[in-house]
Amino acid sequence: xxxxxxxxxxxxxxxxxxxxxxxxxxxxxxxxxxxxxxxxxxxxxxxxxxxxxxxxxxxxxxxxxxxxxxxxxxxxxxxxxxxxxxxxxxxxxxxxxxxxxxxxxxxxxxxxxxxxxxxxxxxxxxxxxxxxxxxxxxxxxxxxxxxxxxxxxxxxxxxxxxxxxxxxxxxxxxxxxxxxxxxxxxxxxxxxxxxxxxxxxxxxxxxxxxxxxxxxxxxxxxxxxxxxxxxxxxxxxxxxxxxxxxxxxxxxxxxxxxxxxxxxxxxxxxxxxxxxxxxxxxxxxxxxxxxxxxxxxxxxxxxxxxxxxxxxxxxxxxxxxxxxxxxxxxxxxxxxxxxxxxxxxxxxxxxxxxxxxxxxxxxxxxxxxxxxxxxxxxxxxxxxxxxxxxxxxxxxxxxxxxxxxxxxxxxxxxxxxxxxxxxxxxxxxxxxxxxxxxxxxxxxxxxxxxxxxxxxxxxxxxxxxxxxxxxxxxxxxxxxxxxxxxxxxxxxxxxxxxxxxxxxxxxx
Numbered sequence: 001x002x003x004x005x006x007x008x009x010x011x012x013x014x015x016x017x018x019x020x021x022x023x024x025x026x027x028x029x030x031x032x033x034x035x036x037x038x039x040x041x042x043x044x045x046x047x048x049x050x051x052x053x054x055x056x057x058x059x060x061x062x063x064x065x066x067x068x069x070x071x072x073x074x075x076x077x078x079x080x081x082x083x084x085x086x087x088x089x090x091x092x093x094x095x096x097x098x099x100x101x102x103x104x105x106x107x108x109x110x111x112x113x114x115x116x117x118x119x120x121x122x123x124x125x126x127x128x129x130x131x132x133x134x135x136x137x138x139x140x141x142x143x144x145x146x147x148x149x150x151x152x153x154x155x156x157x158x159x160x161x162x163x164x165x166x167x168x169x170x171x172x173x174x175x176x177x178x179x180x181x182x183x184x185x186x187x188x189x190x191x192x193x194x195x196x197x198x199x200x201x202x203x204x205x206x207x208x209x210x211x212x213x214x215x216x217x218x219x220x221x222x223x224x225x226x227x228x229x230x231x232x233x234x235x236x237x238x239x240x241x242x243x244x245x246x247x248x249x250x251x252x253x254x255x256x257x258x259x260x261x262x263x264x265x266x267x268x269x270x271x272x273x274x275x276x277x278x279x280x281x282x283x284x285x286x287x288x289x290x291x292x293x294x295x296x297x298x299x300x301x302x303x304x305x306x307x308x309x310x311x312x313x314x315x316x317x318x319x320x321x322x323x324x325x326x327x328x329x330x331x332x333x334x335x336x337x338x339x340x341x342x343x344x345x346x347x348x349x350x351x352x353x354x355x356x357x358x359x360x361x362x363x364x365x366x367x368x369x370x371x372x373x374x375x376x377x378x379x380x381x382x383x384x385x386x387x388x389x390x391x392x393x394x395x396x397x398x399x400x401x402x403x404x405x406x407x408x409x410x411x412x413x414x415x416x417x418x419x420x421x422x423x424x425x426x427x428x429x430x431x432x433x434x435x436x437x438x439x440x441x442x443x444x445x446x447x448x449x450x451x452x453x454x455x456x457x458x459x460x461x462x463x464x465x466x467x468x469x470x471x472x473x474x475x476x477x478x479x480x481x482x483x484x485x486x487x488x489x490x491x492x493x494x495x496x497x498x499x500x501x502x503x504x505x506x507x508x
Contacts, residue, residue, distance in 0.1 A: 072096045084159075116141065377422065408472065
């Protein structure tokens with residue numbers, strides 16, 4: 001849910017709750033008005049009765065039955081109204097109702113005295129002897145005996161007015177005159193305020209939406225392309241409000257990212273160019289040095305080892321180290337080439353099974369001299385042709401280089417009597433090239449670092465071996481990455497290591 005929608009819903013809910021509270025307030029005010037109107041009407045009525053008849057207690061005592069009929073005649077035209085004559089202690093002496101009231105029933109005198117004492121006070125709620133509740137508006141007036149004029153009160157006239165059961169006609173009039181128009185007005189106000197709030201929120205949050213779009217573009221396209229695309233998109237103008245300050249901060253962040261990205265690109269370009277130039281500059285003298293040492297080695301071998309055994313050993317060490325340096329320089333140059341952003345893979349259709357056969361033939365003599373068995377296996381899955389399971393669209397030179405590096409490592413680190421197997425198989429949407437051996441294997445702690453640059457697993461180097469540069473497996477991983485694949489090394493159950501190169505397989 002967007003911020004705009006949350007704010008709009010907040011405004012709508014607030015308006016709706018406000019409207020409901022207004023309706024409740026109006027209903028409460030209307031009920032209070034009804035109660036106050038009834039109280040004033042009853043007070044005026046009792047005032048007239050008390051002023052016209054000052055001997056009500058005497059009349060009651062002479063003839064209670066006649067007095068009751070006379071009371072009913074007074075409220076004949078007052079619906080939902082009951083009139084009572086109370087004693088000085090609150091006991092009901094006479095009433096206009098039809099319900100039977102116990103002779104000992106007493107009305108609470110607190111509302112009676114409150115009604116007598118009030119001037120501009122609100123209405124008073126008191127007991128209803130007939131309905132046995134306290135939900136009626138009551139009005140009271142004191143009465144005295146005629147023979148004791150000016151003396152203390154002898155009783156009270158007690159008028160009960162029920163407004164909770166408002167006549168149906170009154171409610172119909174209320175709904176016709178107020179309810180429907182008020183409801184329509186409230187709905188119109190809610191709709192208008194909600195629409196206005198949506199427009200205002202949309203205008204206020206427009207800079208935030210533009211900033212969000214810019215950040216999304218930057219995250220999707222990355223720094224290389226996003227830093228160029230984002231400034232071209234319409235960023236909000238930096239105003240004095242919080243959004244303006246956020247825009248300024250975002251522009252400053254973009255500028256810092258742009259400067260740092262340019263610096264990183266310059267450093268990376270310098271690194272790649274430096275490695276490439278170093279590899280190029282060292283390749284020629286190292287090649288010449290190797291050629292000279294090989295020529296000298298051949299001459300000494302031919303002419304009976306002139307120079308002595310110690311000189312011959314020194315020559316072998318120099319020749320071996322020079323060859324290692326030449327391989328390292330060549331590997332550095334290859335890695336620098338593969339790291340170039342502009343590097344393009346030259347893909348062509350190839351049968352990887354045939355490629356593995358060629359590599360096996362290429363290393364066959366070296367494997368025989370080292371006493372290691374080397375063979376290429378093929379996928380014999382039923383229902384799958386050999387061509388379909390090993391066909392791929394790859395850079396033949398690079399893939400051959402990757403597999404050759406793996407075979408070279410296996411022959412270098414495996415002892416005599418070991419076996420190295422090359423295989424290719426299709427697994428779903430990928431083709432796996434596997435070089436597996438049954439040599440000493442690689443410790444589990446070193447497997448995650450096996451493809452790091454300049455990392456060498458010394459635990460598996462055979463005695464008398466010169467090791468390597470630590471770049472062969474890094475080149476293998478980089479070749480797999482430029483093809484859109486990956487490489488993984490796993491320990492075999494019976495001992496040894498299997499390295500699998502996963503390459504995208506062509507569509508069936």
